[in-house]
Amino acid sequence: MYPIRRNRRLRTNEAIRSLVRETIISPNDFLVPLFVVEGKGIKEEIASMPNYYRYSLDLLEKEVKDLWKLGLKSVLLFVKVPDKLKDNTGKEALNKKGLMQRAIKTVKNACPDMLVMTDVALDPYSIYGHDGIIENGLILNDETADVLAEMSISHAKTGADFVAPSDMMDGRILTIREALEDEGFVNTGIMSYSAKYASAFYGPFRDALDSAPVDLKNIPKDKKTYQMDYANRFEALRETEMDIDEGADIVMVKPGLCYLDIVREIKNEVDVPVAVYQVSGEYAMLKAAAEKGWLDHDAVMMEQITAIKRAGADIIASYFAKDVVKLLNK
16 A cells, blocks of 8 residues: 655645744844954955954944945944953943944944844953853852943944843853843843853854953963853753743854754743854854865755744854855855
8 A cells, every 4th residue: 555645745845845844944033143344445365264354443334334235224233343452341342432342333324224233242352262161270150240331331332123142151141131121221132142062163263352261370261160061951041941930032042053052942931032152163164065075065055044933042143144145045
């Protein structure tokens, strides 16, 4: 007896496959990370991230307009801070005329409807490359959270729509939320890096911002005392639930591909949007393999992005965003 139900009927050709496809990728899925540097006329390729760049403010304006034309409506800003402005307390992060503050204004002036999210962490400003203030070899939690709250207010005053704390200090979401409320920024959102793992996939990003932890005596050589152990699953749920209770509007899992089980676990449990950061190492690996001719770049890129959304991501922060949208528009 032949089977009455043949699943292959729904795979016969591209028309039927498209019609029944469960996961659809669109420009609305993406949050575009952008790296900003001081200077003028600078579009500087990041060596470990081929075809990805650091922009000076004048060229950031052009890039933002190009993104908008492609249908990409949200950006996440990071700044590369000159060494002379770094210290142990993040003083430069609070500068009203600092690079981040000027970058926010640049984006909003160039494209007022572009959603602007900002990185809130001390590592770009730290002489030690850590996300927190260091004292006697320890990362200070509460003192760091207070500075992050001040950073968030500064970004909100300059026009940021969302702040995105990426540090993993305990209680920093509540500290930031209360500070924003006290200053009247009730509509400024928080996208929390809630399940951010101490991953080896961040290397190219740290190259981009020159923000890797320094190798000095009595200074932690990694971020394992505050970022999560990648062996842990249930801890991610606890971290995420606590951030939501403290006022996070969006929660994030970072990195992406090795953590899709965590994405699905969190998506099943929470009632806020879930973001995933497809990180620099994931980007660099595919670029390197494609350059060698070992992988079909576009095919693997789309498979990875689809897997992230299929796992439960409502928002995907990805360096592939422009490549994906250009491919979709062909």
